Amino acid sequence: MTDTSIGTPEQLRDPNFTPPLHLAIPLGIQHVLAMFVSNVTPAIIVAGAAGFGFGSEAGAQGFPDMSYLIQMSMLFAGIATLFQTIGMGPVGARLPIVQGTSFAFIPIMIPLVAGKGLDALPALFGGIIIGGLFHCLIGSFIGKIRFAMPPLVTGLVVTMIGLALVQVGIQYAAGGVPAMDKPEYGSLLNWSAALVVVFVTLGLKFYAKGMLAVSAVVIGIIVGYFYALMVGMISFGGDFGIAATIDRAAVFAVPVPFKYGFEFSVAAIVGFCLMAFVSAVETVGDVSGITKGGAGREATDKEITGATYADGIGSAIAGVFGGFPNTSFSQNVGLIAMTGVMSRHVVTIGALFLILCGLVPKVGALINTVPIEVLGGGVIVMFGMVVASGISMLSDVNWNRRNMVIFAIALSVGLGLQLEPKAVQYLPDTLRILMTSGLLPAAVIAIVLNLMLPEDLTDESTEEVSGGMSGHGTGSLKG
Template identity: 45%
Template sequence: MSEPTPTARPSRTINQDPDAMPPLGKAVPLGLQHIMAMFAGNVTPPIIIAGVIGATTGEQIFLIQVALFVAGVSTLVQTMGMGPFGARLPIVQGTSFGFLPVALPLAKAFGLPAVLGASLVAGLLQILLGACLKRIRHWFSPVVTGIVVLLIGITLMPVGLKYAAGGVGSDDFASPTNLGLALFVLTVTITAHQFGRGFLKAASVLVGLVSGYLVAIALGMVDFDLVTDSTWFALPRPFAYGMEFSFTAILGMALIMFVVGLETIGNISAITMGGAGRHAKDKELSGGVMADGLATSFAALFNTLPNTAYAQNVGLVTLTGVVSRHVVTIGGLLLIAMGLFPKLGGLVAAMPHAVLGGAGIVMFGMIASAGVKIIKECELDQRAMLIIAVSLSLGIGLPAVDEIANTMPGQLGLLLKSGLVPAAVAALVLDAILPGKPGRQATQEHTMAANAESAKANP
């Protein structure tokens, strides 16, 4: 009986290689696709914080401008690298929603300067976490990382549907027009992805977003007032609101920083596994987390909220398979241009939430799928199933029962509301203490083998 023919390893395409550069005519639209996918998430937190501090229309435009500028600069650090900083992967940085549950009450109690001071310190602590990550990487086994990525996707799914309904607080929330527009974008995106070839397939989300934007304009759903009110050119100003340091604010932001660090580890793992089909290298994880912290401190200097790696763009990479970091570098340059030329940012900001929601539905689902793929890397024995069961129960159940978080004191209640925090802690603790965990040496050997395999694929 003849030996079975080994399965040939697929050839590495330009889509799967982080260091490859597609032709400029394709790279620019692909970079724009990344920006349109994350744009609403990046400008919404500064709009919310502007309402809390009673900002004027001019101040709101300024806060949007600096959020775009900081996101662009921070994205370049991730994609191009700066010494030990940066994963050198297609990671888009943007204003973090994760800090909002803590930042909003702090802004009300102490003012925006205290939030910015706490963000500066939290970013420095995250840099320290990234620098030490190699020594503690054995804490983040596939079951732990996979659970975090899976829950990121599950947590974002309602966000995509709320966008599809028109955005929470809109007068026509869940109207047939909004839902129909989101369904149109979703249909176009799926059709372009499944039946398109080459560039059309890779740019399926951009095709869906542009198509939906044009339909929204035809239906009279687009308000261009923000474009009209914005100036043509403006330089971002650092320290416009000053900076103060409060122990209470620093403690709250530091706790959330650790969770955001876990999210970044999960996002990087999802990119390499879902897009490139390999495990993340130590230097990619460490550099990515350090760049995340640097971006948060840099954001504080420029008057905006902490930055983080954007999960929706991870979903985009997983969906399209385009892992070129240079594509996202172009996206970072576009973000900087929008920060320097506010009218450009206003043009994208005018896109209705329903259009973004149609694309978000599939992208956020792809993040959860990447989490499942990571979990499959471990042996799904009774031990692993128990860790998954407890973590998912906490991660999905706690956000659905606000009364539990409301009975807890201060910051603990805020952390429980996210669901991701207790789930990640439960996964880390259970994986560390339950008997039967593969030895640390075996984990390190597995990581070294994965890194060696990746090095061969990327000579």
């Protein structure tokens, strides 16, 4: 609900309006709370997939690399957000857009780093940098390719992203991938910590209001953290306890360019460039959502182009210093619609807070002490919401036989390859990595079929493929 005590209705719809500082600061921090856990989670997942994250021998010894990746996630989310809110020439929409580490790229990153440790990072960040520059290039023609990604395609892709990640949430809640061969994996103790987070998050989402509801996942993880401390899953003292872990981290540190090196990998470059299209279309939707929800108008071509430029530049610069691709965060779009405060300067304050956290390694070290089971409870909620968002997009699709065939084939191939990666084990390494992500083959199939198949497919031409499950000519997923 719009709070008119902050300003007049006209002021609240103005991106250039600055609320009083005593109101602007908590509003800015509210934006950070809404995206904080989602922003650092990709770094934790990639580190875990590579073998130096939670539960690994390196992680148990306080290995600093995951903390550094977390630090860069915060720092460059803040810097990319400044590109959007303050702008730099043609870069930036100059709207209250919050940038953060994108979930969309995780299904691409996991096959690239799986079990390879730090050796996988040069190629990974090489792909991020090249992909970011290509993403920036998309800004010059984003308006001309939107036709190729209707809700059928974007909804499928977002749903596939969520489906690719839900397994990670369950594994984390049960004890993490490194613990899968150990007796404690899947124990009641592990699940109890995850379920505490889930129940607290749901309770706040449904029964609280304002900042409590917006920061439900963060508060849920904090409650889960204290629960884990009480039941002995983590300790405060000892060589690897909370105090020692935080004490070993520096108070202040600057990012290191090319800390992990730089390497050209065809699989990484192709993967990140293809996903840049999906991320760009997502940003277009977020920009449109902000202008509609906060200002009651359509987004201009200049705003959409500037936002896409900021996505790409932010991602490329992040890759140089060990950060992951950035994109606009949809949860903050909803927050603007809820508060009615369209001020870009409020989001700028939030960005400065993120940058401050990113320059203080002790923050990353503290996050590093969160038990993986506790994080699992949070990501179960988050990744489930990604799937739900995709289904929500699909509700706008005209479910005729043509669209059902496209969806069915793309989903079957994409999800099938993801579940059974050995099915393409004899393909060249580059193509195998791209195919087993599941996401890229599903997206390519959906885009190509959507462009090739005529809109007026007859009943006879689709009856055999659809198997009689054609549904109604129009409809939604509601019932």
